[in-house]
Amino acid sequence: MAKGRIHSIESMGLVDGPGIRTVVFFQGCALRCLFCHNPDSWDFAAGKEVTADEIIAKVLRFRPYFERSGGGVTFSGGEPLMQPKFLFELLTKCRQHGIHTCLDTSGVGLGDYDEILSLCDLVLYDIKALDGADYEKMCSLSIERTHEFAEALKRIKPATIVRQVVVPGINDTDEYMRALKEYIAKELPFAQSVELLSFHKMGEHKYKKLGIAAPLADTEAMDKEKTQMLCDKYFSKGE
Numbered sequence: 341m342a343k344g345r346i347h348s349i350e351s352m353g354l355v356d357g358p359g360i361r362t363v364v365f366f367q368g369c370a371l372r373c374l375f376c377h378n379p380d381s382w383d384f385a386a387g388k389e390v391t392a393d394e395i396i397a398k399v400l401r402f403r404p405y406f407e408r409s410g411g412g413v414t415f416s417g418g419e420p421l422m423q424p425k426f427l428f429e430l431l432t433k434c435r436q437h438g439i440h441t442c443l444d445t446s447g448v449g450l451g452d453y454d455e456i457l458s459l460c461d462l463v464l465y466d467i468k469a470l471d472g473a474d475y476e477k478m479c480s481l482s483i484e485r486t487h488e489f490a491e492a493l494k495r496i497k498p499a500t501i502v503r504q505v506v507v508p509g510i511n512d513t514d515e516y517m518r519a520l521k522e523y524i525a526k527e528l529p530f531a532q533s534v535e536l537l538s539f540h541k542m543g544e545h546k547y548k549k550l551g552i553a554a555p556l557a558d559t560e561a562m563d564k565e566k567t568q569m570l571c572d573k574y575f576s577k578g579e
């Protein structure tokens with residue numbers, strides 16, 4: 341039976357997939373996104389070791405709440421794809437129980453992508469940057485690592501929502517949004533929709549606690565109205 345490390349479980353998630361979600365946050369991430377608000381989920385050795393059955397037992401207890409709302413379970417992080425065997429077992433068991441699953445991912449993991457994606461009812465694919473140099477600046481890792489996952493997405497074509505965090509002074513421009521739209525039309529034409537998420541400052545206390553300088557400490561939170569305006573302009577349905 342697969343064991344894995346998780347950061348935490350949230351029983352009333354409302355933003356990571358349809359309806360009410362039980363969100364399982366995996367521990368560990370290879371990226372260092374400048375805008376990350378969960379730096380406490382980076383360290384692969386931290387968190388808590390659990391079995392897939394322990395997680396499923398919890399999920400089943402929450403089931404009456406999320407099922408009535410058309411919700412399910414979301415695997416987020418950290419990065420779930422960095423623990424592929426554990427994730428695969430969780431997805432398999434959710435499917436056996438008829439529970440809707442959603443994978444929230446950066447696409448930087450350790451493989452088994454086709455098998456994993458075949459079991460996901462919905463994928464929230466987080467795009468960080470489009471260009472190799474910008475990606476490296478944003479995430480401290482080569483963009484190449486995401487290509488293998490993007491290829492698997494194109495093969496399996498699960499229901500997919502593309503997500504992009506919008507950061508003032510970095511990607512809150514018409515130029516970037518046009519490029520994002522073009523990229524999705526070309527590479528991910530099966531994506532159902534695009535969600536733009538405003539950069540916020542709510543994770544800064546976690547950096548302080550960890551003794552790490554928050555990389556965007558001098559950047560203001562993204563104006564939510566401007567994010568909505570960009571979303572309406574470039575990604576409203578029927579566009």
Ligand code: SF4
Pocket residue numbers: 369370371372373375376377378379381417418419446
């Ligand atoms: S992929 Fe997610 S958890 Fe990892 S650094 Fe980026 S925002 Fe943080």
